[in-house]
Amino acid sequence: MAHPAVVPVLTIDGPSGSGKGTISRLVAEKLGWRLLDSGALYRAIGYAAGAEGIDLSDVDAVTRCAQTIRIRFVASHDGGETHVIVNGHDATDELRTETAGAAASAIAVIPSVRQALVDLQLSFRKAPGLVADGRDMGTVIFPDAAHKVFLTASASERAKRRYKQLKDKGLSVTLAGLLREIEARDERDASRAVAPLKPAEGAVLVDTTGMPIDEVVAKVFAVVRP
Template identity: 40%
Template sequence: MDKPRITIAIDGFSSCGKSTMAKALARRIGYIYIDSGAMYRAVTLYCLDHNLIDGDTVDTEALRSHMDDIHIDFRPDPATGKTHTFLNNRDVEQEIRSMRVSDKVSPVSAIPFVRTAMVAAQQKMGERKGIVMDGRDIGTTVFPRAELKIFVTASAETRAQRRVDELKDKGVAVDFDEVVANINKRDHIDQTRKESPLRRADDAILLDNSHMTIDEQDAWLLARYNEAIARQQ
């Protein structure tokens, strides 16, 4: 008998490795991976490219008038097979991971009409089961009825080191203290925003991966998936 297909929501703090584990699980079980955080990063990049941000202040009225011109989708890279983010038909996968975007994404993602637009797009993408989506409010707002919800956390220092290592591998040099400050700033904004604040859903399973290897967390997540599938059968 074929396994039932479910929706898997992975939420948590920035730089916890949510996307890495979500992608790995999706590949392993044959599900579609949707990077919700990349969508907010793409909107942030659009704002930066169109001079809609001054410091941490977003020109919300101007952005509102631009929302119909912002089109985000995901396509596999022909060379690697990995999913890339496209903004208005342009591959922006590398640009949206830069510190330039990371430093501004929280104020942009806190804007109610931006979240409303992104949530509607995400729900449209996930109308069919068999998806893994990670972000900040997937289990609480986007898919509150997801059959499996995971909430990921790790210390700010652990997350900062991972971020530094990730950027170093891409040839981007960053200051560790700057990254820690950025993470703490984003945590505060994400948890205190009025629209869909970051919080653990009541039925989400907590994963603190501060001291776990990638293989260990992948095995842990696969076990939770198998348990969720067993509950559906």
């Protein structure tokens, strides 16, 4: 079995709505590598904490939740999004709401929660390789990764994408509300003291605004296989 340190990693970081989830899944499939959706881990903790009635400002209780949570990623049979099983419940749809995103952003600033998830995230590094999607994959979790990408897009474009995604799920949202939430989250994520959102050193920047998905996949894939 390959030592984790020699297993190749492609980190794909970027703000909410930049396309990280879709692009990471498609690139992982194209490479035949494992996938880590780190954002889902934080959303899962927020979801689990809510299900247990935990106040997100209660650092000790949220940390205990992070230390005991059971999370599984299950590939979809139809090639769609990966299902996330949290403490035995398929929470995939709940984790994609802006409420879950806001909860994830709020608890991501808690150092003890981040530490609890470090070992879990590192455990995904297994042969033949790993595509790690998140906000600090290239800067904090896998700083030694050989391949790093930072995806971005305009806030208005990201709001439109999220709006379509949530409306397709039958959720009641407004474009203006999503834009406000995304801009507020960008500010919060970029200015936080712990692992602020920023491109990793040496990361290839890809602006996905107005770019078709297949073109983005080709650009990211070329980072690993030129």
